[in-house]
Amino acid sequence: xxxxxxxxxxxxxxxxxxxxxxxxxxxxxxxxxxxxxxxxxxxxxxxxxxxxxxxxxxxxxxxxxxxxxxxxxxxxxxxxxxxxxxxxxxxxxxxxxxxxxxxxxxxxxxxxxxxxxxxxxxxxxxxxxxxxxxxxxxxxxxxxxxxxxxxxxxxxxxxxxxxxxxxxxxxxxxxxxxxxxxxxxxxxxxxxxxxxxxxxxxxxxxxxxxxxxxxxxxxxxxxxxxxxxxxxxxxxxxxxxxxxxxxxxxxxxxxxxxxxxxxxxxxxxxxxxxxxxxxxxxxxxxxxxxxxxxxxxxxxxxxxxxxxxxxxxxxxxxxxxxxxxxxxxxxxxxxxxxxxxxxxxxxxxx
Numbered sequence: 001x002x003x004x005x006x007x008x009x010x011x012x013x014x015x016x017x018x019x020x021x022x023x024x025x026x027x028x029x030x031x032x033x034x035x036x037x038x039x040x041x042x043x044x045x046x047x048x049x050x051x052x053x054x055x056x057x058x059x060x061x062x063x064x065x066x067x068x069x070x071x072x073x074x075x076x077x078x079x080x081x082x083x084x085x086x087x088x089x090x091x092x093x094x095x096x097x098x099x100x101x102x103x104x105x106x107x108x109x110x111x112x113x114x115x116x117x118x119x120x121x122x123x124x125x126x127x128x129x130x131x132x133x134x135x136x137x138x139x140x141x142x143x144x145x146x147x148x149x150x151x152x153x154x155x156x157x158x159x160x161x162x163x164x165x166x167x168x169x170x171x172x173x174x175x176x177x178x179x180x181x182x183x184x185x186x187x188x189x190x191x192x193x194x195x196x197x198x199x200x201x202x203x204x205x206x207x208x209x210x211x212x213x214x215x216x217x218x219x220x221x222x223x224x225x226x227x228x229x230x231x232x233x234x235x236x237x238x239x240x241x242x243x244x245x246x247x248x249x250x251x252x253x254x255x256x257x258x259x260x261x262x263x264x265x266x267x268x269x270x271x272x273x274x275x276x277x278x279x280x281x282x283x284x285x286x287x288x289x290x291x292x293x294x295x296x297x298x299x300x301x302x303x304x305x306x307x308x309x310x311x312x313x314x315x316x317x318x319x320x321x322x323x324x325x326x327x328x329x330x331x332x333x334x335x336x337x338x339x340x341x342x343x344x345x346x347x348x349x350x
Contacts, residue, residue: 047079068246126216303337
């Protein structure tokens with residue numbers, strides 16, 4: 001399975017007409033989401049940002065342990081992402097999903113084109129993009145990119161250029177090499193590093209007996225969140241209680257996932273993603289790695305999925321470096337999560 005084309009942070013396909021499609025949905029009637037017992041909120045569809053690997057362990061726990069049903073949903077259907085034309089943003093426009101997991105650099109372009117979308121929480125407090133390199137020839141600082149050969153997929157061009165801009169590096173000083181997903185280009189010396197996901201790249205190489213290291217974009221001038229809960233403004237306006245119920249179930253699921261990487265991997269490999277031929281040991285290591293992106297000091301203090309005002313502003317600044325000039329209030333609404341934690345402080349990590 002390819003590791004780098006898992007999600008382009010910017011998908012241009014399907015954005016044209018997205019605002020019109022969402023606007024057309026704006027007159028649809030919607031329940032206020034009062035609940036009224038188990039199943040009272042009905043069935044909804046959650047679109048994942050990728051295929052059903054361990055990346056969505058919290059959703060698997062919320063489903064398998066009955067948190068969704070306890071919150072009032074008769075069913076929460078998990079839709080795989082990753083295929084062409086299946087972005088969360090287009091899914092929200094067409095009604096294919098009620099909520100989805102996306103990223104600011106995918107949602108922001110849609111918002112700038114007029115789509116009434118909002119990010120209401122972020123599973124990954126740090127985006128997983130990194131420069132993967134060999135431990136024997138490590139790239140540990142952005143300045144060390146100068147003079148190096150780096151593999152970059154076309155789909156990752158936006159975030160790559162933003163990293164260079166954030167660190168004042170002339171693109172001409174780095175040799176960008178066309179790249180798909182073959183890590184052998186790194187191990188054979190054709191590359192000094194490549195742009196990949198920290199949750200999978202180093203783990204996969206480790207499983208092959210190769211000692212690798214990484215430079216995380218989020219720690220070097222490009223602090224963007226990822227796996228963001230994205231909904232339409234209409235959902236916030238007319239189904240606020242339903243949305244709070246959903247996020248409550250998600251928090252419970254992710255608390256379990258963070259606490260048990262091995263079980264997370266087992267559910268991904270043997271149940272939810274059983275058709276993907278996932279390796280349990282590898283998925284366990286990926287779960288441990290992604291926990292570092294999910295649980296930060298701020299997330300411990302304020303609760304999973306929350307974003308401080310400082311983190312929001314950092315995301316806005318990072319988006320600007322990527323050429324996406326959007327205002328915080330256009331893209332983010334964390335008030336729903338604030339209400340969830342105010343109503344039940346025990347949801348916070350202990």
